[in-house]
Amino acid sequence: MVKRPSRQEVGKTGEQQAALYLEKRGYRILERNWRCRSGELDLIAEADHSLVMIEVRSRTGSGFGTAAESIDARKINQVRSTAAIYVHQTGFHNQDRSLRFDVITVQFGRFPLEFEIQHIISAF
Numbered sequence: 001m002v003k004r005p006s007r008q009e010v011g012k013t014g015e016q017q018a019a020l021y022l023e024k025r026g027y028r029i030l031e032r033n034w035r036c037r038s039g040e041l042d043l044i045a046e047a048d049h050s051l052v053m054i055e056v057r058s059r060t061g062s063g064f065g066t067a068a069e070s071i072d073a074r075k076i077n078q079v080r081s082t083a084a085i086y087v088h089q090t091g092f093h094n095q096d097r098s099l100r101f102d103v104i105t106v107q108f109g110r111f112p113l114e115f116e117i118q119h120i121i122s123a124f
Contacts, residue, residue, distance in 0.1 A: 005060065005111050014058025014106035014115075015042055021104065021117050027052065036089075039082040043104075050098045053083045055123075058106040067105035068120065076101075076124045 057067035
C-alpha cells in the first residue's frame with residue numbers, strides 16, 4: 001500500500017518547487033514562510049524592481065477544487081494585511097519599487113515527482 005503524503009508534506013514540497021521555478025526565472029527569494037501575528041507569507045521575492053508576495057497553493061487531486069479556486073476573499077485580505085506588516089517592518093515603503101501579489105499553483109500527479117506549475121502574475 002502506498003502512503004499518501006500529509007497536507008504539510010504536499011505544502012512544503014509545493015513551496016520548494018515554486019521557489020525553484022521562480023529562481024530559474026530570475027527572481028531572488030528574500031523570505032520563505034515569513035510569519036507575524038496576522039499570518040504567513042509563503043514566499044517573498046524581488047523581480048524587476050518589484051517586491052513580490054507569492055501565495056503558493058498545492059494539490060494532489062481535484063476533489064476539493066483546483067488550487068487557484070482555494071484562494072478566497074478572506075485569504076486575499078489576510079495576505080494583504082500580512083504584507084502590509086512586512087513592508088512596514090522592513091522599510092520597503094521608503095523605496096521606489098512596486099508591490100505585487102502573485103499566486104503559484106502546484107498540481108501534483110505522482111507525488112512528489114510529477115507536477116505542473118501555474119504562475120499567476122498580479123493575481124490580486
